[in-house]
Amino acid sequence: MDDNTRIHAERIRVAFQQVPAAVVVTLVNAGLMTVVLMAVEPDRRLYAWLGVTVLVAVGRMFLWWAYRHAASRDRPWSLASMGGACAAGLLWGGGSVLLLPEQETYQMLWVFLIGGMCAGAATLHYAHLPTALAFIGPAGLPLAIRFALDGSARRAAAAAMIVVFLAALAVTARRSSWYFGDTLRLRLDLEATRVRLLTEMEEHRVTEASLRQAQKMEAVGQLTGGIAHDFNNLLSVVLGSLDLLRKRLPPDDPRAAELLGNALQGAERGSALTHRLLAFGRRQLLRPTVVDLPDLVRGMTALLSSSAGAGVRIAMRFPADLPPVEVDANQLELALLNLVVNARDAMPEGGEVTIGAHEAPAAERNLAGLAPGAYVVLQVMDRGMGMDEATLNQAMEPFFTTKAVGKGTGLGLSMVHGLAAQSGGQLRLRSTLGVGTTAELWLRRAARRVGPARSVLVVDADPQRLADTAAMLEDLGHTVIEAGSGPEALALLQAGARVDCAITADAMPGMTGAALAAALQRCRPGLPVVLTMDGADLPETGDADIPRLVKPFGRDALARAIEPQCDRF
Helix, strand or coil, X not given: CCHHHHHHHHHHHHHHHCHHXXXXXXXXXXXXXXXXXXXXXXXXXXXXXXXXHHHHHHHHHHHHHHHHCCCCCCCHHHXXXXXXXXXXXXXXXXXXXXXXXXXXXXXXXXXXXXXXXXXXXXXXCCCCHHHHHHHHHHHHXXXXXXXXXXXXXXXXXXXXXXXXXXXXXXXXXXHHHHHHHHHHHHHHHHHHHHHHHHHHHHHHHHHHHHHHHHHHHHHHHHHHHHXXXXXXXXXXXHHHHHXXXXXXXXXXXXXXXXXXXXXXXXXXXXXXXXXXXXHHCCCCCCCCEEECHHHHHHHCHHHHHHHHCCCEEEEEECCCCCCCEEECHHHHHHHHHHHHHHHHHCCCCCEEEEXXXXXXXXXXXCCCCCCCCEEEEEEEEECCCCCCHHHHHHCCCCCCCCXXXXXXXXXXXXXXXXXXXXXXXXXXXXXXXXXXXXXXXXXXECCCCCCCCCEEEEECCCXXXXXXXXXXHHHCCCEEEEECCHHHHHHHHHCCCCCCEEEEECCCCCCCHHHHHHHHHHHCCCCCEEEEECCCCCCCCCCCCCCEEECCCCHHHHHHHHHHHHHCC
């Protein structure tokens, strides 16, 4: 409903609100006038006029009652208000003409009474100008016309004075109606401003809370990742030493072998724990590829169903045109499994877990911590116990769990959070106690390859690997430029060779792949570079943002690694 409609409805409401007062004044004045005139000049028509006045008053009260109980209060009620006022005005105007006494003293009584009734109508119906005019005109003009037709100069002057008085009342009623509308419009504007301000304050509060939570998780993640990194180094020494010790144990000492086995098992469990902490701290090595979510989830159907148990049904809802995402497929499978297991634990009586996805631009949602761009949201929804606000705020913190002792480590959601953040996305949780929980994994939409084949610079000191990589790229439809060393690759680029992307081995004599990548990007800023590596460990240099492809790799893995990089250049 717009402001004009609301103002019009309020005018009608105020007009009907004044009906009881107008009816009481009408009946009292009509009764008094009848008594006075019957005492001076008895006329039975006065009783008839009084009876009709009572009937009109009853009719106006019925309209007032109907309006109060009406489901809709639109424009017909404006006509009803005007009709009731007009009927009352005609009774006064007609009565003054038909029942005007011969004595001038009582004629002036009619004049003053009708003038007072018209002034009262202008005051009572100040909000709705048509209702006020519907009474003023029919009540005052008949008497003015009667005086004007009398023929005497004195009566003509009286008629003129009545018309001027009615005009003044009409102008006053118009100004009052205008002030009412202007004041009401200002009040509506202030209310709209108040609502908008409250909404913006709430949005600001939510954004501020999200930012504080993100900063807290970032700080906790850095601390956890640093501790886990150092602890992982210590465990590597422990595991290596235990392996060496196992080879030196005497074969006839089963008790020592059992103790050593327990030590190895504990160290391996500690290693698995540090890997989870590294995932939360975003220090794990990810191998992002282009992933089709429906295919990945459907490929996990058997695993998800067995993990959920017999009492939980897995439902999948994916749109037909869902774009792919860029993420580490293996880590995403582990994250999805964690979310499904959490959903299962939230429904001890069984139920349904719904896995779905949809595309959503972050810029439209104004989500704190997400860069603007195109995202795909993977959702896992359950109808379980849900969480209160305090639990929800702590759910992603490492080692926080609501499960019984020994039932969980409290690292499942932390791992999912770390994967999402390291992949350029975000994990968001929505939950209502007693209703259920929705986990949203925001993942960057993969770039779709368009246009002609790309020109790819391949650099490798091993001639056989160089030839194999070039052959796979040519089979993918790309144009290949080969270089056997870093300096040769730089020379080709400086000579003006058209290169859309470069793929280089990391371990090369003379110039490493990381050093070559930095030199190539200095020569041509923004040039995408992919490193091929023999190991899966993160390098100690500051080049962790460079995409990496672990050897050995096949044609499909090469395509998944190279095409998103080419599309960005």
